[in-house]
Amino acid sequence: MENRDVISLISKIREKVNRFIVSEMVKYGIEGIATSHGDIIYALFRAPRLTMADISRRINKDKSTVTALVDKLVRLGYVTKERDTEDTRVVYVALTGKGRELEPIFESISQELLDVFYSDISDKEKEDLLHILKRIYGNF
Incomplete structure (x- = not known):
């Protein structure tokens, strides 16, 4: 393996991790949620309550992507959206009871x-792996 293969390997690990997460969610009867929904x-x-902009910053995705992901979570009954009464441009997102029930499953x-x-x-x-990956992440 050459040094240049590391990026490909990281990508393959990410794919395997995502498949693992999705297959485990199916075992718990959770379908329709992608790993990007899990970030939210x-x-x-x-x-317990975040604006769409807050979510966008926390998960490092653009607002239009977050909107699409949140809308699906609303349709699935995991979150609610509510406009701010004073500034209707601001939308708050919160977990529903069904969404909160996911916490022990996600932790497991x-x-x-x-x-x-x-x-x-x-x-x-x-420790070494984390340190190196943080440094690489910081390069971008």
């Missing part, structure tokens, strides 16, 4: 994913 749901686990899937991801990887190697 996770953001709402940490803050995340733990399973991490167990597979870091199988046979030492704590030192984990």
Whole structure:
């Protein structure tokens, strides 16, 4: 393997991780949600009510993409949208009861994913990997 193969390998790992997450969600009876929807749901686990702009910043996606993702989550019953009463340009998003029920499932899937991801990887190697990936991310 050459140094230039690392980008391809990272891409392949991302694909495998996404497939793993989706297949685990299906095992829990959750269908119709992509990993990009999960980013929004996770953001709402940490803050119960966010504006579309806040979500866009937190998940690093443009507002039009976030709007499409949120609209699907609304249709599936996981989130609600509400306009600000004073500034109707601002839209708030919040989890519904159905959306909040996903938290223990998502946490379980995340733990399973991490167990597979870091199988046979030492704590030192984990730290080194994270450090290197952060530096590479910062290059862009």
